[in-house]
Amino acid sequence: MSAKNNNNNERILPVKNPVPIISGIIVAIIACALVYSIATNPRFEWAIVWKYIFNENVLAGIGWTLLLTLLSMVIAIVLAVCLAMMRKSVNPVLRGVSWFFIWFFRGTPVYTQLVFWGMFAVLVPKLSLGVPFTSVEFFSIDSNVVMTSLNAAVIGLSLNEAAYLSEIVRAGLEAVDAGQVEAAQALGMGRSLTMRRVVLPQAMRIIVPPLGNETIGMLKTTSLVLAVPFTLELQFATNAVANRIYKPIPLLIVASVWYLVITSVLMVLQVMLEKHFGKGFEAKADSIHSNR
Numbered sequence: 001m002s003a004k005n006n007n008n009n010e011r012i013l014p015v016k017n018p019v020p021i022i023s024g025i026i027v028a029i030i031a032c033a034l035v036y037s038i039a040t041n042p043r044f045e046w047a048i049v050w051k052y053i054f055n056e057n058v059l060a061g062i063g064w065t066l067l068l069t070l071l072s073m074v075i076a077i078v079l080a081v082c083l084a085m086m087r088k089s090v091n092p093v094l095r096g097v098s099w100f101f102i103w104f105f106r107g108t109p110v111y112t113q114l115v116f117w118g119m120f121a122v123l124v125p126k127l128s129l130g131v132p133f134t135s136v137e138f139f140s141i142d143s144n145v146v147m148t149s150l151n152a153a154v155i156g157l158s159l160n161e162a163a164y165l166s167e168i169v170r171a172g173l174e175a176v177d178a179g180q181v182e183a184a185q186a187l188g189m190g191r192s193l194t195m196r197r198v199v200l201p202q203a204m205r206i207i208v209p210p211l212g213n214e215t216i217g218m219l220k221t222t223s224l225v226l227a228v229p230f231t232l233e234l235q236f237a238t239n240a241v242a243n244r245i246y247k248p249i250p251l252l253i254v255a256s257v258w259y260l261v262i263t264s265v266l267m268v269l270q271v272m273l274e275k276h277f278g279k280g281f282e283a284k285a286d287s288i289h290s291n292r
Contacts, residue, residue: 048250052241053257061237062258068153068222068233073215075158080165085195087170098166105163110156111227117156118228120147153225161218168210172203204277212270216263234258 038044052058086098105113116123121143128140176199184194223235230236235255242251 043249044253045247045250048245048247049253049257052238052251052254055241055254057237057241058234058254058258061232061234062262064232065219065222065234066262068150068157068225068230069215069219071154072157072161072222073218075154076161076165076218077211079158079162080169081200083162083166084169084173087166088173102163102166105160110160110221111224113160114153114156114224114227117147117152118149120152149228149230152228153222153230156228157218157221157225161214161221165211165214168207168214169203172205172207173199175206176202201277205274208270208273208277212266212273215270216266219262219266220259 039046083098083101086094087102089095089098124143126140127143127146128137130137130139180198180202181194184198189197222233225233226236231240238251238255239248242248245251
């Protein structure tokens with residue numbers, strides 16, 4: 001009897017597996033060797049990197065890059081919500097327009113779209129307001145006045161991004177339980193009020209992670225606005241300095257460092273938003289686990 005109790009009280013220890021420890025050591029050694037080789041390689045010219053990391057032209061380029069990203073994402077989010085709601089509309093015309101918009105802007109390269117927006121004043125020399133299909137005009141203006149390089153860059157980036165974000169928003173809306181909508185309608189809420197007060201707040205938990213990813217992608221896509229041409233953002237600013245001093249590699253590193261810094265800040269903001277919109281869900285999940 002005592003022997004049986006002793007056997008029950010014995011702790012069963014798992015078999016030690018040395019593979020994870022060994023693989024971790026190998027990866028750490030390789031990573032340290034890679035960092036050391038980069039830091040000590042004279043061809044990277046780190047002195048020039050640190051010299052131009054806070055260059056006034058580079059800092060101005062960062063400001064324009066952030067402005068392009070912010071304006072384009074705000075416009076794209078508003079358009080994406082509208083397009084997603086149009087896709088769910090009972091009106092076939094609204095559904096068709098939304099589908100065509102998404103099909104066109106997802107199906108053509110963003111660089112090509114930016115080139116066309118840069119040539120907008122050539123294609124449409126004058127913007128006018130009047131009676132359709134007649135020569136009657138109430139107001140007209142030169143396209144060059146309206147379609148500046150900044151406006152063309154923002155419009156091109158935001159329209160392209162809206163097509164992708166609309167599918168993300170639609171997926172988030174469809175993930176909300178239908179019972180939530182029925183309960184809101186039972187309380188007398190209209191369709192638009194239900195969408196604003198009930199559906200969208202719950203859908204944000206699903207929308208925010210890919211939205212953060214798209215924002216980071218937009219940050220890097222701003223480097224393509226040279227196609228407009230818009231020549232003030234970060235990538236062009238560092239390229240201009242590199243062409244002036246004939247040092248392309250150090251200035252590429254400068255641009256990469258700043259892109260990494262901004263991306264890191266955006267990732268922190270994304271995590272904060274995910275925690276904010278996931279509060280109710282996390283509390284519910286914790287209560288389910290505690291009951292088990």
